[in-house]
Amino acid sequence: MARKVLVLGEVRDGSLRNVSFEAVAAGKTASEGGEVVGVLIGDSVSALANEMIHYGADRVVTVEDEKLKQYTPDGFSQALMAVIDSESPEGLIFGHTALGKDLAPKIAAKLESGLISDVTSLEEAGGNLVFTRPIYSGKAFEKKIVTDGLLFATIRPNNIAPLEKDESRSGDVASVAAEIKDLRTIIKEIVRKASEGVDLSEAKVIIAGGRGVKSEEGFEPLKELASVLNGAVGASRGACDADYCDYSLQIGQTGKVVTPDLYIACGISGAIQHLAGMSNSKVIVAINKDPEANIFKVADYGIVGDLFEVVPLLTEEFKKLKVNA
Amino acid sequence: MNIYVLMKRTFDTEEKITISGGKINEDGAEFIINPYDEYAIEEAIQVRDANGGEVTVVSVGTEEAEKQLRTALAMGADKAVLINTEDDLEDGDQYTTAKILSEYLKDKDADLIIAGNVAIDGGSGQVGPRVAEILGISYVTTITKLDINGSSATVVRDVEGDSEVIETSLPLLVTAQQGLNEPRYPSLPGIMKAKKKPLDELELDDLDLDEDDVEAKTKTIEIYLPPKKEAGKVLEGELEDQVKELVKLLHTEAKVV
Ligand SMILES: Cc1cc2nc3c(=O)[nH]c(=O)nc-3n(C[C@H](O)[C@H](O)[C@H](O)COP(=O)(O)OP(=O)(O)OC[C@H]3O[C@@H](n4cnc5c(N)ncnc54)[C@H](O)[C@@H]3O)c2cc1C
Numbered sequence: 001m002a003r004k005v006l007v008l009g010e011v012r013d014g015s016l017r018n019v020s021f022e023a024v025a026a027g028k029t030a031s032e033g034g035e036v037v038g039v040l041i042g043d044s045v046s047a048l049a050n051e052m053i054h055y056g057a058d059r060v061v062t063v064e065d066e067k068l069k070q071y072t073p074d075g076f077s078q079a080l081m082a083v084i085d086s087e088s089p090e091g092l093i094f095g096h097t098a099l100g101k102d103l104a105p106k107i108a109a110k111l112e113s114g115l116i117s118d119v120t121s122l123e124e125a126g127g128n129l130v131f132t133r134p135i136y137s138g139k140a141f142e143k144k145i146v147t148d149g150l151l152f153a154t155i156r157p158n159n160i161a162p163l164e165k166d167e168s169r170s171g172d173v174a175s176v177a178a179e180i181k182d183l184r185t186i187i188k189e190i191v192r193k194a195s196e197g198v199d200l201s202e203a204k205v206i207i208a209g210g211r212g213v214k215s216e217e218g219f220e221p222l223k224e225l226a227s228v229l230n231g232a233v234g235a236s237r238g239a240c241d242a243d244y245c246d247y248s249l250q251i252g253q254t255g256k257v258v259t260p261d262l263y264i265a266c267g268i269s270g271a272i273q274h275l276a277g278m279s280n281s282k283v284i285v286a287i288n289k290d291p292e293a294n295i296f297k298v299a300d301y302g303i304v305g306d307l308f309e310v311v312p313l314l315t316e317e318f319k320k321l322k323v324n325a
Numbered sequence: 326m327n328i329y330v331l332m333k334r335t336f337d338t339e340e341k342i343t344i345s346g347g348k349i350n351e352d353g354a355e356f357i358i359n360p361y362d363e364y365a366i367e368e369a370i371q372v373r374d375a376n377g378g379e380v381t382v383v384s385v386g387t388e389e390a391e392k393q394l395r396t397a398l399a400m401g402a403d404k405a406v407l408i409n410t411e412d413d414l415e416d417g418d419q420y421t422t423a424k425i426l427s428e429y430l431k432d433k434d435a436d437l438i439i440a441g442n443v444a445i446d447g448g449s450g451q452v453g454p455r456v457a458e459i460l461g462i463s464y465v466t467t468i469t470k471l472d473i474n475g476s477s478a479t480v481v482r483d484v485e486g487d488s489e490v491i492e493t494s495l496p497l498l499v500t501a502q503q504g505l506n507e508p509r510y511p512s513l514p515g516i517m518k519a520k521k522k523p524l525d526e527l528e529l530d531d532l533d534l535d536e537d538d539v540e541a542k543t544k545t546i547e548i549y550l551p552p553k554k555e556a557g558k559v560l561e562g563e564l565e566d567q568v569k570e571l572v573k574l575l576h577t578e579a580k581v582v
């Protein structure tokens with residue numbers, strides 16, 4: 001059944017996050033041949049509209065207002081509801097990011113609709129759109145369908161492949177007026193802790209350090225390896241608790257959930273709560289001096305050894321590979 | 326202050342998970358208070374102790390959730406309410422749960438409602454914000470700090486590792502993130518006292534709700550375990566050679582770099 005699907009693009013530091021393009025691809029599948037309409041909300045976002053079209057949106061609707069410079073649930077829901085009122089979509093796709101997680105349930109409650117959160121794949125099967133999502137901290141999966149009303153889902157970053165970028169695609173970009181008022185939560189300050197560079201939840205390569213890294217300086221070789229692979233640095237709670245790094249790097253049940261193509265765990269034992277955040281990574285490499293460490297059970301490749309020897313050697317080898325490529 | 330905590334009884338996901346008859350096998354499994362809801366209960370107790378008032382812990386579930394509600398009372402909550410859906414409902418989703426909770430809360434004049442940011446089993450993170458929206462109050466999710474001053478509140482919100490300092494006012498719903506506090510263990514006197522604290526049980530009827538009013542909008546059609554990973558390859562030989570081989574494998578076999 002062809003349907004019109006709205007896809008919320010997400011802007012950070014003036015550019016679109018990757019998950020926006022993955023959401024467009026999900027929107028395309030969900031539209032079953034219908035229309036995919038990108039939605040951009042912010043103080044100045046229309047310049048980014050064409051990029052959503054290059055990635056597969058048929059057209060884009062923007063809502064711009066200086067009160068939308070920062071995300072607030074009231075501001076963004078007022079903007080989005082204005083778009084929903086004018087477009088009457090049959091589907092909605094957001095990223096399962098801090099923003100999407102915060103906003104989607106509010107919109108679902110306003111529309112009295114269902115919402116399938118944290119989706120890692122979707123497909124048409126037997127006349128239904130079937131959404132797959134991890135449950136029980138990633139130890140099991142469930143397939144869900146919508147039985148009544150709007151098709152509404154948030155998608156986990158890094159799981160649904162974006163469509164090929166095609167800069168020759170073009171489409172209509174229009175703005176929708178919305179009255180943004182009575183914001184009940186006011187952001188006084190934003191303290192940036194997440195490291196500059198590659199976004200951990202969207203990184204294709206993650207080099208993670210645990211208590212085995214032993215100190216703040218111990219993270220340096222990991223950072224070098226990450227920069228050679230254009231990846232991000234992550235950590236176990238063990239490393240965060242020991243103050244070797246900031247909690248913003250924590251991966252696991254109570255930290256970030258990541259699914260990169262390559263996850264290299266250095267000096268991490270592989271506690272169940274850590275695995276909850278990374279076990280769905282495509283390829284896992286473990287570097288640990290203890291051959292009995294649990295992390296080897298989920299690793300595709302393992303090296304038993306001292307990370308301070310192995311990691312610098314790896315960095316050198318990857319450098320060679322990059323030069324030859 | 327009139328404080329409510331939303332609490333879910335969850336499967337302890339540290340346990341081994343198996344499936345039987347298309348469902349997660351619950352026989353002999355450990356059930357716990359959802360860990361994020363422990364932060365919520367602790368925070369509620371601290372806010373009450375600083376500002377006066379009462380903490381009521383509410384759960385939608387079956388009779389079995391009484392155990393976790395008693396634990397919450399033993400930690401220091403004043404009252405507990407179980408909304409028992411066992412006889413009325415077969416299926417439910419987040420729409421169902423949020424609607425039931427909101428119907429219960431709508432005439433309670435709550436100043437503060439605290440939920441967990443996510444349940445470790447269902448994992449959607451929907452229930453808190455949905456309840457706030459239905460009640461028409463504002464919310465802040467994944468909070469790591471809460472300061473209440475009269476009718477205003479300053480909240481620190483974790484946003485993928487960054488922190489936002491947010492000012493807002495009561496009534497308010499917040500959802501707890503790790504780092505908000507250190508939940509206490511129930512003390513022995515606490516456990517004794519909990520036995521005498523009120524634990525009320527309600528059914529949909531008591532909330533003037535019909536099955537149809539809360540009918541789920543989504544449905545689970547299959548539950549499965551991820552394919553078992555084959556044992557990985559632990560490399561051998563001289564360290565330099567292992568590293569060379571690993572890079573080669575990642576490049577040519579796994580094709581991830
Ligand atoms: C409710 C709850 C939630 C939690 N949430 C999380 C979470 O989100 N994320 C998380 O990560 N943890 C979480 N934990 C903590 C988790 O249980 C573990 O304690 C933690 O993951 C351990 O961190 P680690 O692997 O770095 O440390 P350790 O378990 O101490 O392991 C260190 C490893 O480093 C190895 N090592 C030491 N030196 C070297 C060297 N020179 N070279 C190579 N290897 C070396 C050792 O062999 C060991 O295997 C949670 C716990 C609880 C109770």
Ligand SMILES: Cc1cc2nc3c(=O)[nH]c(=O)nc-3n(C[C@H](O)[C@H](O)[C@H](O)COP(=O)(O)OP(=O)(O)OC[C@H]3O[C@@H](n4cnc5c(N)ncnc54)[C@H](O)[C@@H]3O)c2cc1C
Pocket residue numbers: 331332333334359361362365383384385386410414415416417418419420421422423426439440441442443444445446447448449450451452453545
């Ligand atoms: C009758 C009935 C049958 C159900 N059958 C199924 C089923 O077959 N399969 C299935 O997967 N799920 C079923 N559910 C549960 C439902 O799908 C969700 O698990 C539930 O709505 C909570 O969603 P979540 O686990 O994603 O929690 P989240 O939205 O992630 O929870 C966030 C926070 O909301 C609060 N919260 C969540 N649930 C409750 C609760 N029950 N009581 C009080 N506070 C809560 C807690 O503070 C929690 O930390 C059923 C629910 C009902 C009422």
